[in-house]
Amino acid sequence: MKIQESIARYIEKTGQTSLVPKAVLFDMDGVLYDSMRFHARSWYETACKHQLVATPELFYLYEGQTGDSTINELYRTTFHRDATEEEKRTIYAEKARLFNLYNDGEAMPGAADVLKAVRASGLQTLIVTGSGQHSLIDKVEHTYPGCFKREQMVTAFDVKLGKPHPEPYLMGLKKAGVQANEAFVVENAPMGVQAGVAAGIFTIAVNTGPLSDQVLLDAGADLLYPNMKALADDWENIMKAVRRAE
Numbered sequence: 001m002k003i004q005e006s007i008a009r010y011i012e013k014t015g016q017t018s019l020v021p022k023a024v025l026f027d028m029d030g031v032l033y034d035s036m037r038f039h040a041r042s043w044y045e046t047a048c049k050h051q052l053v054a055t056p057e058l059f060y061l062y063e064g065q066t067g068d069s070t071i072n073e074l075y076r077t078t079f080h081r082d083a084t085e086e087e088k089r090t091i092y093a094e095k096a097r098l099f100n101l102y103n104d105g106e107a108m109p110g111a112a113d114v115l116k117a118v119r120a121s122g123l124q125t126l127i128v129t130g131s132g133q134h135s136l137i138d139k140v141e142h143t144y145p146g147c148f149k150r151e152q153m154v155t156a157f158d159v160k161l162g163k164p165h166p167e168p169y170l171m172g173l174k175k176a177g178v179q180a181n182e183a184f185v186v187e188n189a190p191m192g193v194q195a196g197v198a199a200g201i202f203t204i205a206v207n208t209g210p211l212s213d214q215v216l217l218d219a220g221a222d223l224l225y226p227n228m229k230a231l232a233d234d235w236e237n238i239m240k241a242v243r244r245a246e
């Protein structure tokens, strides 16, 4: 995908007059941490235990939405009804317990390079995640020292509506103090890409999971990279293209 063309397309489809990035809003699972395989495994094992119809890959498609929404969809598919509040609580607690057991807290390869490049360009860096896992949120400062301010993070505790609703990214813009055309979103999940696009933000997808590239492009990604290292390597080109488009 040519960067220059993507920028022109973004400006045309959003009706913006320019793209002047001042902040980058990073998703967490599958972008900053190599944690999605543990989420998928925990969800899948919990679903199987409760005889809910699922595949491991399904949870990559559901990534970004709230835990309650995921559990509801599993109940609708399997039993053709919504999950009760009690079922939601039980299933989510089991899934969270397994995730904490499996998760090794490994950083996503290349993510530190992306953060370094972004910050060298003078842009703010923020996290916008649907995760309510304290274990990961608390680890951020340890993994990426000085990159993120706790009070600027958007987590499951800050928003009512999960991705693909734009609310999390709109709140991210607010916390950064910038407009939609003054930010980038970096996302790995189709619903996360949809949320970034719905918030009117130039959205960069990194395909760090098992889904096809087309799923992320169909979700509306403005640019697509196979991994965070590739994004880091191309960062200077993105910034050059942005400056040329000004």
Ligand code: MG
Residues within 6 Å of the ligand: 027, 028, 029, 030, 031, 063, 187, 188, 189, 192
């Ligand atoms: Mg993600």
